[in-house]
Amino acid sequence: MFPTGVTVVTVLDEDGNPRGITANSFTSVSLDPPLVLVCIGNRSFSFPIFCSTSSFAVNLLHAGQADVSSLFASRSPEKFQSTAFGPKHTGAPVLTDCLTWFDCTVHDRVMAGDHLVLIGRVQAFGASGSPGGTAVGTAPLGFCRGRYATVHEAPNAGGEMPHGMQVGYLVEADDGILLQSDGAGGWRLPGGRSRKAERALPLADGSTLPLRPDDSFLYSVFDVAGQDAGCLVYRTRLAADAATMTLPPGLRVFALDALPFEAMPTRETRAMLRRYVRERQADRFGIYIDSSDGGRLAMVDGRPSPWPVAFAENG
Structure with missing residues (x-):
């Protein structure tokens, strides 16, 4: 009746083979000592192994891993043939790609x-890709009322930062823009962690996607109905040609005439992107500032230039 996260609990059997099941009955128990618990049904094929093991791992799944959850909820003998894993501390198998993992005795x-x-x-x-930390740039996979659920405000990925803003990047790539999957069929702007324009986008695996810092400019500041945090969007470009690079999973370049407006999270984001399409086609951009019901649009003539270039041209 209420939302939970989704985990894959993994263990080695007596022959050293990896086994795993999907579970959403997971919670913390104690901070000192650090204890967690997970509940294993007695009908599970791996139930006898969990009854005798001395160690196990709990892997919290992110929003793009509904297929992993379904795989480990099945009795497929090929669970680990298509899922990368490795040992950490106890030897229990830890998924290479997950939101967070706990290796336990x-x-x-x-x-x-x-x-x-x-x-x-x-x-x-x-x-994943961030030992001792928390995965950056994605939301957890949720489960509620018999189906997967989406957590719309992902930590450190366009979610609310300590500075009280949601930061997004409108990334121009070739003749389109770069969007990030929310793992549940929707698309959103890639997010950042700082109010200042960054040189690279943080990705879920801990890596980054380089941007052109000289081509990064404030594009839009607006409120979203029902949210306390304001939204701050930078317009920027990829440092490399998207046509010659392999984009990480979950990222895709959409042509301007094929943007998935109806799969985007808020009305305000859709309106901002429609304005961007019109401005890019006219090659004349503006900066939108204020609330969604009474903003101001300052038009910028000509192509944007870095400060040193602009001063030199006007000096």
Whole structure:
């Protein structure tokens, strides 16, 4: 009846083979010592292994991993043939791609009805490409009322930052713009972590996508109905030619006449992108500032230039 996250709980069997199941009954138990628990149904094919193992790992899935959740919820014998993994601390298999992982030794086991309550003591934790940290740039996979759910405000990915703003990037690439999948069929602007224009976009795996800093300019500042945080959008370009590079999973360049407006999260974002399409076609841009119901548009004539160039031209 209420939303939860989705995890894949992994373990090695007595022959050293990786096993794993999907579970959403996961929670923290204690900070000192660091304890977490997960519940394993007694009908699970791997139930006997969890009853005897000395270690296991809990892998929290991100919004783009509904297929991974479904795979590990099945009895497919090929779960780990299509899923990359490796050991961290205890030797339990940890998924290479996940939001966050916890590598645990077994602290206690409690049989409760038709489930085993498996309590683990956390020995190590981290995220894909970011040891000891939290994955940047994506939302967790949610589950509610029998179906996958979307968390719309992803931490550090266009979500609300400590400075109280949602930061997005309108990235020009070839004859289109770069959008990021939300993992549930929707598309959004790639997000940043700072109010200042950054030199690279942070990605979910901890890597970055280089931008052209001299081509990054403030494009739009606006409010979104029902949200406390304002939105700040920079217009920029990829540092490399999109046609010659392999984009990371979840990123795609859309042509201006094929933008998925109806798959975007808010009315204000759709309106901002429609304005951008008109301005780009006319090659005359403006800066939109203020609230969505009473903003101001300052037009900028000519192509934007870095400060040193602009001063030299006008000096």
